[in-house]
Amino acid sequence: MLDLKGVARYFGGVRAVDGLELTVGDGEIVALIGPNGSGKSTTVNLIAGVFPLSAGAIYFRGEDIGGLPTHRRLQAGIARTFQNIRLFGQLTVWQNLWVAQNALEDRARRGFFARWLGGRARAREEIFQLLEFSALAHKQDELAANLAFGEQRRLELARALASKPKLLLLDEPAAGMNSEEIGQLRERILSLRQRGVTILLIEHVMELVMGVADRIAVLNFGQKIAEGAPAEIQADAAVRRAYLGGEA
Numbered sequence: 001m002l003d004l005k006g007v008a009r010y011f012g013g014v015r016a017v018d019g020l021e022l023t024v025g026d027g028e029i030v031a032l033i034g035p036n037g038s039g040k041s042t043t044v045n046l047i048a049g050v051f052p053l054s055a056g057a058i059y060f061r062g063e064d065i066g067g068l069p070t071h072r073r074l075q076a077g078i079a080r081t082f083q084n085i086r087l088f089g090q091l092t093v094w095q096n097l098w099v100a101q102n103a104l105e106d107r108a109r110r111g112f113f114a115r116w117l118g119g120r121a122r123a124r125e126e127i128f129q130l131l132e133f134s135a136l137a138h139k140q141d142e143l144a145a146n147l148a149f150g151e152q153r154r155l156e157l158a159r160a161l162a163s164k165p166k167l168l169l170l171d172e173p174a175a176g177m178n179s180e181e182i183g184q185l186r187e188r189i190l191s192l193r194q195r196g197v198t199i200l201l202i203e204h205v206m207e208l209v210m211g212v213a214d215r216i217a218v219l220n221f222g223q224k225i226a227e228g229a230p231a232e233i234q235a236d237a238a239v240r241r242a243y244l245g246g247e248a
């Protein structure tokens, strides 16, 4: 599904991501973890096309997407959520999803009126299902800015799903959530996988990572220092050193 080959991004002298090799298979949930500033969000931004690669290549379903702009990657099936929530605060919950659903170029090209007449019922039904999935149906007419924090996180995920991605990039989706919300997020992530969505999960909340990841890759100073099944990573001495910053 996704293949990073020697991916690098430098900011001046900072090697934010430095020669990263990472593969995410079809239907897999791979977690990317690492200390603050280790390059996790930069990796997501490189996959989503927010800024260009300094070196390396990114393949998505066999195609080299490293030079494509963000909207073409979205169109190809890559959607993401942000570490810091970004919603249209002055639009309602429903409108946020409608905009995301229509952000795809091919749909826009089909023409507003064609969509309005032909696709409207189906589009509404898809939004309704996303609202149900995200436990937001009762908030559909609320402005996004007025939602509680946990609800905004759920809306962000729903918005990413509105483009029907094949690959979902989640950048710290559990940040700021309480334990009950983390449990619900875990169920949602597992249910997405069952529906065939492949997921790259960036997360500090180990309770979530260990509960959903098939495989974990660990970054430190932009480089991958370990990769393996959750139990292997928990037992890995280099990972402990990276997190604890000393003897482990």
Ligand SMILES: Nc1ncnc2c1ncn2[C@@H]1O[C@H](COP(=O)(O)OP(=O)(O)OP(=O)(O)O)[C@@H](O)[C@H]1O
Pocket: 011, 014, 015, 016, 034, 035, 036, 037, 038, 039, 040, 041, 042, 043, 083
């Ligand atoms: N746009 C940018 N301009 C300059 N430096 C950047 C930029 N984005 C990231 N960096 C630097 O790149 C390094 C990696 O940052 P990144 O945000 O990818 O880390 P992270 O692993 O996501 O950390 P966190 O867990 O805190 O979210 C850091 O040193 C950061 O300061």
Ligand SMILES: [Mg+2]
Pocket: 040, 041, 042, 083
């Ligand atoms: Mg980050």
